[in-house]
Amino acid sequence: MTTATAETIDDALLKKRLDKAMFRSRLRAFLLVSPLLLFLFVAFIAPIGYFLGLGIWDSTFHNHMPKTTEALRDWNSISEPDEKMYAALVADMVVARENRTIGKVATRVNREKPGSRSLFTSSARKAAKLEAPFKESLPGVKKNWNDIAVWQAMKTASRRLTPGYYAAALDLKLNSDGSFQRQDEKRRIHMILMLRTLQISLLVTLFCLFLGYPIAYLLATLPARTSNLLLILVLLPFWTSILVRTTAWIAMLQSQGVVNDLLVYFGITDDGSRYSLIYNKLGTLIAMTHILLPFMVLPLYSVMKGIPPSYVRAAKSLGATNWTAFWRVYAPQTIPGIGAGAILVFIVAIGYYITPALVGGQEGTMISNTIDDHMRKSLNWSLASALGGVLMIVVLTLYWLYDRVVGIDNMKLG
Amino acid sequence: MSNNPLVRFQNVQKSYDGKILVVKDLNLDVEKGEFLTMLGPSGSGKTTCLMMLAGFEPATHGEIYLDNQPINNVPPHKRGIGMVFQNYALFPHMTVAENLAFPLEVRKMSSSERQERVKRALDMVQLGAFGNRRPAQLSGGQQQRVAVARALVFDPDLVLMDEPLGALDKNLREQMQYEIKHIHENLGVTVVYVTHDQSEALTMSNRIAVFNDGVIQQLAAPDALYERPENAFVAQFIGENNKLRGTVTEIDGDDCVVQINDEAFVYAKAVNVGKKGEQSTLSLRPERVVISPNPQDVQNMFEARVLELIYLGDHIRTRIALLGREDFIVKVPNSANHAFLREGELVTVGWLQEDCRALDA
Secondary structure: OOOOOOOOOOHHHHHHHHHHHHHHHHHHHHHHHHHHHHHHHHHHHHHHHHHHHHOOEOOHHHHHOHHHHHHHHOOOOOOOOOHHHHHHHHHHHHHHHHOOOHHHHHHHHHHHOOOOHHHHHHHHHHHOOOOOOHHHHHHHHOHHHHOHHHHHHHHHHHOOEOOHHHHHHOOEEEOOOOOEEEOOHHHOOHHHHHHHHHHHHHHHHHHHHHHHHHHHHHHHHOOHHHHHHHHHHHHHHHHOOHHHHHHHHHHHHOOOOHHHHHHHHOOOOOHHHOOOOOOOHHHHHHHHHHHHHHHHHHHHHHHHHOOOOHHHHHHHHOOOOHHHHHHHHHHHHOHHHHHHHHHHHHHHHHOOOHHHHHHOOOOOOOHHHHHHHHHHOOOOHHHHHHHHHHHHHHHHHHHHHHHHHOOHHHOOOO | OOOOOOEEEEEEEEEOOOOOEEEEEEEEEEOOOOEEEEEOOOOOOHHHHHHHHHOOOOOOEEEEEEOOEEOOOOOHHHOOEEEEOOOOOOOOOOOHHHHHHHHHHOOOOOHHHHHHHHHHHHHHOOOHHHOOOOHHHOOHHHHHHHHHHHHHOOOOOEEEEEOOOOOOOHHHHHHHHHHHHHHHHHHOOEEEEEEOOHHHHHHHOOEEEEEEOOEEEEEEOHHHHHHOOOOHHHHHHOOOOEEEEEEEEEEEOOEEEEEEOOOEEEEEEEOOOOOOOOEEEEEEOHHHOEEOOOOOOOOEEEEEEEEEEEEOOOEEEEEEEEOOEEEEEEEEEOOOOOOOOOOOOEEEEEEOOOOEEEEOO
16 A cells, blocks of 8 residues: 655645545535525525516416417418418417416417407407307407417517517517517607616715715714714614605605795795605605715715825825815725715615605606516516616626726725 | 024913813924934824924914914915825825825926926935835835935925834834935935934934923933933933932032932932932933942942843843842943853942932932
8 A cells, every 4th residue: 555645746636635624614614604595595596587587588378379389480470370370379269268378378468469468368258169260260259360460469479588578678679570679659668767767876876975975074084972973873864764764755845845834934935836846856866865875975984984184184294285185185095985885876776666666756766666567566577577687787787887997996885 | 592493382382172281381493404303202292293383283372483484374285394104194096206296296396397306306215116106015114215205305494204113113114214314414404203212313313302291301412311311201211221219318519419218328410309308319321330349439339139130242231139129220241351240149339429310209
């Protein structure tokens, strides 16, 4: 039996021995975090993955109308539908009615061609009694079955892997031949919402920066007793429920609210023409700026706390005025804090939901409110997923841009 | 006091909280071209004085003059005083050259002159090749040199240094002491330097102001400060010192006799004692104590027991028990035929009357 001497140990062997030596501690570390990993997977990664999948995968039509799907596959989307396709459709409708799945199918096709829902539900009721040739008998029930657009909608719906929802999220329409076209002007709502969401988030970030910078500066430079008190004033709203703070703003800003009462009292406006400060974009901006302010103040504060006062003193001793010392020496050193605060506020703002829902009215709602609408009211989870996906892509792109321009390493969260 | 000092503190007081005076009635002149060090333990008011001179702290009372102009109401950036801070305060987001150009830029100097001066200043501190580095990429000693260069680049008449070498290790600190001293000599600029390190103060200064408790205890040249301390604090703070406490029993001009522990009488030089019967602290440098002296040569001679011997190469530090104290230190020079002592041995020690200074209690 030979033992490996120092000269014969090659890299692979050394690596193997190291792995063996480290195995127990790695196993222990893994076991310690495994409950959290499991929880994250079950409660976070899996649902999000599933939902993102919904945005490009819809098997409703494929599962419930198998024969029609088969027949539509060979159809070129232009020629007149033939008897085989009609027969498959009728056969599927009979089964779907028995299984009570025809409603789902109708909803699915209705998304591709609005107004076609009743076509399915009413025709399915009579489908069992129809006789061949179906190409004549089915349009006898509803003559819309002669409309080639219905068949094109069905062909689009029959694809399981579909870019259609993402197209819809970008105000595009997926044609049955796989090409895209822009939605009709009056149906282009998502891009407007997306732009508005970006605009509100950007404005909220800017307001937070302008309001938060002086506060953070005071916190960092005042004596500890005073600054601790101020810090509590910053944190107190942070610990209060968002719902409470938002409703407080309703009490403040509504037309019979505190602010308008004061304006009337001081004669700035008269009782008849009170300002609309809430249930519009202004209300969303005010409430969100207030709620997100701590996210800007805290990283700024922690960065400013780390800047010794000797820098500004040095600048002044070298002949710089207060103004120059601030802009040339102090402000550049706070950029990591500005970056961290701005990115925090912006990312939280862009997905903000409850405040715009409560105080946004018509013009102050954001993309997340529409996503919520599709989740809970129209039950179009696939479109909700696609909108969420687009939002995520936008955020990641901005994050990437930020990294290129400012650098993530420059960010300091605390 | 000369008639034309560069800096004059006149009855300056400073309090931060309105209750305690950190600086009590300071009067101090700094001559042109002088290297003056404010030396003292922390909390003695020396940094406060420097900050008042730089303009970062207002004086509560009194007036500070720079070039005969009162400057209490002149903001820091108009005083034209260069300053080196404790942690250098080099701007981290600027390169070394940008740091040096900053004071020139705010003085609206032309770009060519800026470059010229920055280059000269960098060469002065032997960092000519480092202009494009960031401060974080330099070692502590190099940062220190940049800070000195930045404080000098705009040719101020006065440069303040606030414990600038505190963050460096011992060897580098000593090297930098000489460099700063030489820069001062070459440029003829006036330097006010703050430190708590007495050897640093002795190495570099023309004059040292020893601060304690908001008051200048003594203002003198380094040798005078060491050889002729005027009170017990200075004697204890500068260099090593043996203290003996006792009561004055006789006083006659410069001579006095102090009784220690009701037993021994010590002949001392009366420097800072009142009248007979008052308490006094005797100050005696360890190197002035002679082992087994010739009785005719010394006025004071006592029996002592050797407690501890520490070999330090050039001398042997000897701790002896004398006149009731067990912390009496004698430095035995490692010369050709010095006394060889053993721990526990009984020896006679003695010293001259003039080496033993009777100071305040």
